[in-house]
Amino acid sequence: MKRAIIIGATSGIGQEVAKTLLLEGWKLGVAGRRRFSLEIFQQIAPDQIEIEELDITQEEATDKLQILINKLGGMDLFLLSSGIGYQNINLDSKIELDTARTNVEGFIRMVDSAFTYFKENGGGHLAVISSIAGTKGLGVAPAYSATKRFQNTYIDALEQLVHLQRLNIYFTDIRPGFVATALLNDGKHYPMLMKADKVGYSIVKAIKRKQRVAIIDTRYRILVFFWQMIPQWIWKRMPIKTN
Template structure:
């Protein structure tokens, strides 16, 4: 199978890409840090790895994605893992807008190109995105992060209905991890932090099973269900308990 991981230089994306490589799939890897992509490819010379460095926030990102798909001779599955987050209680505009550029606009650039590629050519495809448990309820300590993670998951829902309208054979998976031990959390230890290789294994399984939405892992799924039961005014009032956590990531 041909699989692309957008944002494979580190963290969850890299761990997922390495699972697919170890299973002998043809894997396309992207991210801005070209040296890391070459390093990953160098460690997996026993399988076909296609390297394409690009910045998802650039207007040319979809052209780069198109070139990668052409180099690979097609794509069956794509995981969008590019993203970052910042707590930002002072609402520094550049921090807010930067997250919108990568988590929302970059995702849309890649998602629309892939959707049209599969739909127009009558091909089967699967698109997955790493959203977050931060999408379950609005988090005031990180407004753009929480909102863009909700956007990613909700955008997939809209594409799912569009696929029905356009009679396209495309599957979608929104993945919502809790804390995972990647550069994202800067070496800090939060309760219920998941090892990245374990998270990656569960993500690969969820995509194979064509799950529509999955919280990683079970404990976070349970917490997520409980969070959803909290009435919104109570949740907002509870914001005072987040005051010590204004620089979580």
């Protein structure tokens, strides 16, 4: 039975991926800060699910990841879904810095920890949920878009490191467009909103294919293709916002 660890599975995309993997017979280790949500989720299939309460912004999170791996008896797939994001046109510094703390500091902590585990244990598959928001700087969400770009580049860098060190680690950088989850539950209107369960299913498909970069879904693949071609002098004038 294959074993996956999902950090950030107490709600949203991470939990939907967890449900799909469960149906496919995987053994799961799931984590997040909300213990109660983890306990409820574990009740779906207590023999198949291990849980661990952890906060990726805290140093002890790496020890807790190791505890979860031990409970599971090993790890074949690591998925980091934890993340926060807000629109912040007034540049509230708490929001900007909290976003960096979770999406950059916490991201590095957990991804490096999983990388080291795979390096020391013969290899594995390391996947992260970043976002299409990393394609370009978004004026309405500076820290969110910049931290997501950071995540894309960090995974590119680790892939090169794997080649340098001749390791057996695969990467999947998952970049969804807007998904109906708590992250976007701010009363604003988001166009082309996708259902979280469908997104979870598409992500599992991409992971099984060992896709290196997976933009979810086709409409967003087209959007990103055109966004990438827009020069900065035009981009800065584009009224990209939600109401």
